[in-house]
Amino acid sequence: MAGVIQMTARRTTPAALLTRLRDRSPGLAPGLLGGALAAGLGLAAFTVLVILLWISSPYPDSGPGGAxxxxxxxxxxAHGAELVRTDTLSGVPAPVGVPPLLLLALPVWLLHRAARDAAEGGTDGAGGEAPLVPGRTAWAGVLLGYLAVGAPAALYCAGGVLRPAWQWTVLCVPLVAGLAAGAGVWxxxxxxSGPLERVLGAALPRGVRHLVLGPYGRPGVVVRAAVAGTTVLVGGGALLLVGSLGRHGGEARRAFLRLTEGWSGWLAVLLLCVALVPNAAVWAAAYALGPGFLLGTGTLVTPSSSPxxxxxxxxxxxxxxxxAGAGATSNWAVGxxxxxxxxxxxxxxxxxxxxSGPAPAPARPGARTAGAAGLAAVLCxxxxxxxxxxxxxxxxVATLARFGPVWWQVGAAALVWLVLVAVPTSLAVxxxxRRPPGDGAGDRRPGGGGAMTPLPGDGRDGPHPPRRPRGPASGRWSGGTPFGERDADTAPGEGDPASGARG
Known part of the structure; x- marks a missing residue:
């Protein structure tokens, strides 16, 4: 009888098992649910779009299963995975590997939101904000939940006309999911900035690391400059695309009307064109940089030679x-x-x-400024x-085996252009x-970016000494990083609210 009582006392209910699992890995279950929901919502959005086009099509080629x-x-x-088309006239499977970049925005946004919500932890039992979930736990939960739905979807897709190329599927889907989820946790x-500084410090050589992360190193400046340069190149490519479409408007309209018939077919073509606009903008940027893009094997379109x-x-x-026509003025104007x-x-x-800012760091020497501009050019x-x-x-296959720019040529051309222009520009700026205040700048008040003058009645002849930066008075992430570590540039007693020290 005593043994029966002891076994009954040790019996664990399913609720107790779930509670124990949640206590051991806080945030893992919400991350799994969020990742699975992100994958499900993405698949549902694509399914609704395809089903609507299939219903409205007057000549559907397949049933609902094919859709x-x-x-x-x-x-x-949309994740960058290459597909293989099996129903070709020659009977040879043909790859389809031009992913519409606009379709990538939906999975990335869903993953970012899921990882951010999983890391924030929602609310506690009293209705207040819960503490942040450890970054590794939230990231792993979202990634595993996303792949748990994505893997069956890929297996189901293998039975259709467009089948996944497994080497690209296994590489691209986890890569996109991991990067987007990491950005959400961040x-x-x-x-x-602590994790970014540690990554750069571990990846860069010693000389470059001292240049970027020395006593005046600010990796945020390099990242902002690189992102701004990339935005200008892609946005300028979109403007070039719009201008070229305007010059060839009649040809584009005739192609649009000849490609299909009926409003449903025209709507499908229009949606495909809109989804491919970012791709065409990158092609136009590659054309402006010089390497151009391929329209099939052996056909390279560049400003200098357009066969x-x-x-x-x-x-x-x-x-x-x-x-076509080498040396045209409009072709060279894209430079x-x-x-x-x-x-x-x-x-x-x-x-x-x-x-700049309320607690500015000393200005970089000229070599550091040029090095920062060069590193921003490399990142861009x-x-x-x-x-x-x-x-x-x-x-x-054959002539259609390659469309678009060659990535390494585009990167090399962009690096040459940006280094030649950005480095002297950064030194001039x-x-x-840093010019003296008397050179047409006038007297400046403190915080205006020039020499600091004493306030009236201050009693000091020199400039005000800079204040030490204070840590955040409040904030759920003060003193921490996405991976549960203290920021590298925050020492105990300096900007740490828990230390009780004032800046």
Whole structure:
């Protein structure tokens, strides 16, 4: 009898098991649920779009099952995974590897929101804000939950006309999910700079590390300059695309009307064109940088040499391909785009070299300013290379085996342009911002960016000494990082509210 009582006392209910699991890994269950919900919502959005187009089509090629297979294939293609088309006239499977970049925005946004919500932890039992969940736990939960839904979707897609290429699926889907979830966790923790500094400090050589993360190193300046340069290049490419479509408006309209019939077909073509606009903007940026882009194997379109374009399918965006004819003034005028991007990168780097904000750091020497501009150019070229790699790909075999820019050529050209323009621009901006106050700048009050003058009745002849930075008076992420560690640039007693010391 005593043994029966002891076994009954040791029996664990399912509720107790769930409570024990939640206590051991706080935040893992919400992360799993959030990741699965993000994948499910993405798949549902693509499914609704494909089903609506299938219902409105007057000549559907397949039943509802075929439409669902296409929706799953589009979801994988949005992550950068390559597909294989099996119903070709020759019987040879043809790859489809040009992912519409606009479709990537939906999975990234859903993953970012899921990871941010999982890391924030919701509310506690009293209705207040719960403490932040450890970053590794939230990130792992969202990633595992997302892949738990994505893997069955990929297996289901394997039975359709568009089948996934497994090597690209296994690589791209976890990569996109991991990066987007990591960005969401980083946002939940207030975007601290400590992890970025540690990553740069571990990855860069000693000389470059001292240049970037020395006593005056500010990696945020480099990142902002690189992002601004990339934005200018891609945004300028979009403007070039719009201008070229305007010059070839009649051809684009004829291609749009010839490609299909009926309002449902026109709507599908219009949605496809809109989804491919970011790809075309990256192609236009590659054209402005010089390497250009490929329209099939052996057909390279550049400002210096535009050979006769082979016969292409009637597609509206292809009507914006620049006209053949080397040396045309309009072709060479696109060189203003990389020059503008270099000026923007140099301006951000030079502006960051001069101190700004309530607690400015000493200005960088000229070598550090030039080094920051050069590193921003390297980072901008790397970002553009990634975009160029995603913006192109194969659309078939033989002549259709390659469409779009060559990523390494685009990166090399962007690096050359940006270094030649951004480095001298950053030095000029730094010199202009550090000019003496008497050179037409007038007297400046404290905080105006120039020499600091004493306040009336202050009793001091010199400039005010800078105040030590204070830590945040409140905040859920003060003194921490997404991975539960203290920020590298915060020592106990300096800007740490828990230490009780004042700045």
């Amino acid at each position: 669902l297979h296409i929706a799953a294939a589009l979801w994988l293609l 946002t939940a923790y207030g975007r601290p 006769p374009v082979p016969p292409l399918p009637p597609f509206p965006l292809l009507a914006a391909v620049p006209d 203003a785009l990389p020059v503008t991007a270099g000026l923007v990168v140099g301006w951000f780097a030079g502006r960051g070299a001069a101190s 070229a790397a970002l553009l290379s990634v975009l160029a790699a995603f913006a192109g790909g194969p659309l078939g 730094r010199a202009w911002r």
